[in-house]
Amino acid sequence: MTVFEGLIHGFSIALQPMNLLWCFVGCFLGTVIGILPGLGPSATIAILLPLTFNMDPTGGIIMFAGIYYGAKYGGSTTSILLNMPGEASSVISCVDGYQMAKKGRGGAALGIAAIASFVAGTVGLLMLTFVAPPVASFALSFGSPEYFALMVMGLSLVVLLGGSDFPKAILSTLVGLWLASIGTDLFTAQSRFIFGQSSLLGGIEFMSLAIGIFAISEILLNIEARGTVELLKVPKGLRNLFPSWAELKDCRFAFLNGSLTGFFIGLLPGAGSTIASFVSYGIEKAVSRHPERFGHGAPEGLAAPEGANNADTGGALLPLLTLGIPGGASTAIMLTALIMWGVKPGPLMMQQSPDVFWGLVASMYVGNVALLVMNLPLVGVFAQILRVPIYILHPMILGVAIAGAYGASGNMFDVGLLVFFGIMGYGMAKLGFPSAPLILGFVLGDAMERAVRQSLTMSNGDPMILVDRPISAVLLILAAVILCAPLLHRVRSARRIVAEAEAEA
Amino acid sequence: MTRQSTGDLIAGVGLTALGAYIVWESSAWKFFGPEGPGPGFFPIFYGGLIVVVAIYLAFRSLRVAPAEGIFADDEEKDPKGVWAALAAWVGLALAIPLMDIFGFMAGFGIFTFLLVRFIFGQSYLRAFIVAAAITVALHILFPVLLEVDLPEGMFWGA
Missing domain, CATH: 1.20.58 (Methane Monooxygenase Hydroxylase; Chain G, domain 1)
Incomplete structure (x- = not known):
């Protein structure tokens, strides 16, 4: 199946009434949770996962993808109207978006955010559409050593980019690997780390971990913050949401910058849309003829990061769908969902599950249009969601989280784990431990252990198998370089300090 | 330090x-x-x-x-926020045995009532209305509409 045939097949799947409905539901939910500060797409997808057990995989993944990229559209609304980002990836949008709104250009700012999201999101998707088939073909030559090396490199990047504190990111990843080991070893049936609990023989329920770490801890952090917010006036009428021609002209390069930066950074495990948005903002400011306007309501300062955080979706889905390697928390949960539905993401997904692969890709084109339509005229309606009192919203989310954890297994033990992981996630956030590496370590832990054990069994215990094969050797060298990068930086800083001290002396 | x-x-x-x-x-x-x-x-x-x-x-x-x-x-923030978050978590942890014994409706209802009253500082009447409305809404959503089981408790469970 060529790319064009695949895409046509995908549209025939995505435009089926039920799949269209799931696409709209996902986009709508995504926009709502994007607007609500403190509830991210990872938590929402994790909470909804148990409800999709009996769903058709195509409809399910279309809905989850809608939540994933819809949240990025919604996140800009609070950045612009409240100076409070709904999502981490919208933090930088506050800088110029809120300034535009304060100057009475709130409508134009919302319009620019929506248009940039649409343009860059579509460019990111086009790149996913055309790059995914060759990447999948290349990955067909991968064996266990290559997969192990790929996962090591992926986790190294997550560690490097996943948090400001390198040792804490490593520890999060390692604890994730440990949590994945809990239960029965699939090779030898040896029970590991079960603390005498027979409920742990089957391993830790992913739902309890994901919902606890993301949803429960986010609610605890929100309760702690107890913030009150004041919404700027939402512009009424579609005409007030369209930016002027001059503003659009100023954003031409920002649309392109956001599209390319977002896609390529999205490819990197652990980087995510937050880094993409910051990098694109930095590039935009660096190449601007009027950098002094940035921070004071420059439309291109809003368009670039908003574009980047949407183009990132295409980049992030590429390794998930073609290699089966997620790069972030949301894609890790989507990987679990696909496996749960019996779909195996990886190089053979296009052949084995063309309906799911191409249906998902095509639905994202549809979803981008739906989000543009939803976010321009309905922005005022969505903004009203912020008026729902937190004393209603938080218990509601907690109730859905408990129902989600219990519904997955029908076991109260898993609800107990949910509560335990809730306080663990809260503690991690308080101590500055990033949670995404932990989730990725957990999701990749089993596959990583299987790959290394299969590799060493193939070679009769000779570890050279991991470096004898060129692809695996290159990936492991890259991983070593990635892990050594912060150390080199520290050595360089230390040498500079010593040199400065010597110069002063 | x-x-x-x-x-x-x-x-x-x-x-x-x-x-x-x-x-x-x-x-x-x-x-x-x-x-x-x-x-x-x-x-x-x-x-x-x-x-x-x-x-x-x-x-x-x-x-x-x-x-x-x-x-x-x-260090610059109100420490009450941390205590509120911890109290909410303790309440949630205590709600688990309650749900196990009395079922989701009773266990989660009591937890929500206490959360809304004491953590979010709403009146007793409002806390009661919110707790009852949310619990009933979740019961209708999960077991009735989506056919997803919720904890039934020792007395009502099979």
Whole structure:
């Protein structure tokens, strides 16, 4: 199946009434949770996962993808109207978006955010559409050593980019690997780390971990913050949401910058849309003829990061769908969902599950249009969601989280784990431990252990198998370089300090 | 020593203990056999790494106080927020046995009532209305509409 045939097949799947409905539901939910500060797409997808057990995989993944990229559209609304980002990836949008709104250009700012999201999101998707088939073909030559090396490199990047504190990111990843080991070893049936609990023989329920770490801890952090917010006036009428021609002209390069930066950074495990948005903002400011306007309501300062955080979706889905390697928390949960539905993401997904692969890709084109339509005229309606009192919203989310954890297994033990992981996630956030590496370590832990054990069994215990094969050797060298990068930086800083001290002396 | 570095020290010590436990526990399992690596093979590596990195974290916290981190920010914040979050968590933890015994409706209803009344500071009447409305709404959504089971409790369960 060529790319064009695949895409046509995908549209025939995505435009089926039920799949269209799931696409709209996902986009709508995504926009709502994007607007609500403190509830991210990872938590929402994790909470909804148990409800999709009996769903058709195509409809399910279309809905989850809608939540994933819809949240990025919604996140800009609070950045612009409240100076409070709904999502981490919208933090930088506050800088110029809120300034535009304060100057009475709130409508134009919302319009620019929506248009940039649409343009860059579509460019990111086009790149996913055309790059995914060759990447999948290349990955067909991968064996266990290559997969192990790929996962090591992926986790190294997550560690490097996943948090400001390198040792804490490593520890999060390692604890994730440990949590994945809990239960029965699939090779030898040896029970590991079960603390005498027979409920742990089957391993830790992913739902309890994901919902606890993301949803429960986010609610605890929100309760702690107890913030009150004041919404700027939402512009009424579609005409007030369209930016002027001059503003659009100023954003031409920002649309392109956001599209390319977002896609390529999205490819990197652990980087995510937050880094993409910051990098694109930095590039935009660096190449601007009027950098002094940035921070004071420059439309291109809003368009670039908003574009980047949407183009990132295409980049992030590429390794998930073609290699089966997620790069972030949301894609890790989507990987679990696909496996749960019996779909195996990886190089053979296009052949084995063309309906799911191409249906998902095509639905994202549809979803981008739906989000543009939803976010321009309905922005005022969505903004009203912020008026729902937190004393209603938080218990509601907690109730859905408990129902989600219990519904997955029908076991109260898993609800107990949910509560335990809730306080663990809260503690991690308080101590500055990033949670995404932990989730990725957990999701990749089993596959990583299987790959290394299969590799060493193939070679009769000779570890050279991991470096004898060129692809695996290159990936492991890259991983070593990635892990050594912060150390080199520290050595360089230390040498500079010593040199400065010597110069002063 | 700042609160951040105290937190790092506690985390470092705790994670060192966890890593040591992983290494100790997995050393009892087969590391390598004729059929290849055993169940102890992989955990020994990451357990050992946890020990090394956690010890580094603990020592670093004794030497320097990192400037960034949520605990550092907290010194300027109202500590009541932290207590409110912890109280909400304790309430949630206590709601589990309640749900196990009396079912979701009663256990979650009582938890929501207490949360809305005492953590969010709403009146008794409003707390009661919110708790009842949310519990009933979730019951209608999950067991009735989506056919997803909720805890039924010892008295009502099969």
